Amino acid sequence: MSHNKRIAVYPGSFDPITNGHMDILIRASRLFDHVIILIAENGAKNSRFDVVARQKMIAEAISDAKLENVEVDVTSGLTVEYAKRIGANHLIRGLRAVTDFEYEFKLAAANSFIDPDIDMIFFMAKNDFDFISSSSILEMADGGVDVSSLVPKSVIKYLKK
Ligand code: COA
Numbered sequence: 001m002s003h004n005k006r007i008a009v010y011p012g013s014f015d016p017i018t019n020g021h022m023d024i025l026i027r028a029s030r031l032f033d034h035v036i037i038l039i040a041e042n043g044a045k046n047s048r049f050d051v052v053a054r055q056k057m058i059a060e061a062i063s064d065a066k067l068e069n070v071e072v073d074v075t076s077g078l079t080v081e082y083a084k085r086i087g088a089n090h091l092i093r094g095l096r097a098v099t100d101f102e103y104e105f106k107l108a109a110a111n112s113f114i115d116p117d118i119d120m121i122f123f124m125a126k127n128d129f130d131f132i133s134s135s136s137i138l139e140m141a142d143g144g145v146d147v148s149s150l151v152p153k154s155v156i157k158y159l160k161k
Contacts, residue, residue, distance in 0.1 A: 005033040010092040011040045011079040016155045020129030024094035039074045060154035080114040096125040
């Protein structure tokens with residue numbers, strides 16, 4: 001029997017991290033020995049927060065939630081290459097509505113083309129978080145809506161800046 005640690009990578013743009021992402025992260029941290037939440041660039045998106053700010057918001061959220069087997073990192077390359085480098089065989093993603101499915105299906109296929117040994121694990125988002133996304137939170141916050149129940153405390157500070 002192997003005693004290798006089970007490591008998973010949870011990639012995303014996290015611009016910014018939301019309570020929906022935190023829910024997936026917490027559930028993944030119960031399943032794996034170690035989870036790396038990885039800030040990766042989605043080339044099709046313009047970001048609001050720079051990588052350093054996104055990393056700080058996530059680090060604080062992890063510490064506030066007392067997730068001791070989780071850490072945050074950043075990559076500018078392919079997610080799969082990062083996972084291979086650190087010995088992780090699984091990538092975590094969350095699924096909200098059916099509309100996420102097609103996108104995730106394609107992402108999983110591309111990742112599996114890059115390395116067939118990497119598997120993706122999907123968690124179904126809880127109903128409460130089904131409607132939120134990073135950009136909808138930014139829009140609401142910009143419009144003066146109180147989003148404090150939708151994002152970790154660490155994000156609120158940055159939204160106010
Ligand atoms: N709760 C709330 N919102 C969620 C969510 C959840 N559980 N899961 C996803 N979302 C939202 C995000 O907030 C984000 O919203 P936005 O579009 O308004 O910003 C959206 O769903 C999807 O974002 P995210 O999960 O961060 O993924 P992404 O599509 O922005 O990024 C990467 C995907 C970064 C993982 C992918 O592009 C990647 O791996 N890039 C590196 C290069 C690479 O390896 N490419 C793969 C081969 S092509």
